[in-house]
Amino acid sequence: MNRRKHKKLSRRLVDAALVGDLSRVRSALRSGAPAETADPAGSTPLYMASVHGAADIVRILLAAGARPDTESGTGSEGTPLCGAACWGHTETVRALLDHGADPNLREDHGTGWTPLDWASKGPHPDTADLLVTAGARKRD
Template sequence: MNRRQHKKLSRRLFAAIPGGDTAVVKAVLRAGVDPDRADGVGTTPLYEASVNGKAEIVRLLLTAGASPNAESSGIGAEGTPLCAAACWGHTETVRELLAHGADVNLHEDHGTGWSPLKWANHGPHPETADLLIAAGATPGGTP
């Protein structure tokens, strides 16, 4: 696939995420779009799906090879997918990320920021916090 096609498919992927259009996501993934490729400002598809609580799209991206711990660097969209989902209390999305190997104690900002548990507690989102604790999150996490 040439660069122009890849860019077009990537734009379609990002456009499909907020509305939860799984058919488009499946189609662009089948067409060969890189599930880890960030948009022009550095936001990753997995972060975008996680912050919007799109658990099914998160599953599709992870199954296609997206890294569960890759940090997004988009303006206003920086951090890890698990921190993004925990921040907004998207419990089903948190479940998907954990099931696919997201590090429950990984702090964002390359290890210097908040952990998923701190984001969930700050919400406050007690159900999400309980899920993270059950998965092994610790109050201090791994800085």
């Protein structure tokens, strides 16, 4: 695939994930958009879907090859698991954990918080409990 087409498909996929449009996500993937991609700002479709709690889109992106621990953006974003935990999207957190997301991975570009930090400060006790069950440890 040439660079221009790759960029166009990546943008279509990120935009579709941002608005939670499942059919457009599927269409972009069928057209060859790589699931592990980012827009020019560094935002990944998996992060966008995770922040918005679109567990169905998260599952499709993960099945298509998106890596669950890829950090998104350059400062204001973070990992998909942190994004989902921040907003208490328990089903999305579960989908990410089921695909190997690290429950103890701290964000490098943002706050340096873990998913459990985000869920606890949310406050989202159900999400925090799920993370602890998955092996998340509280920071000292």
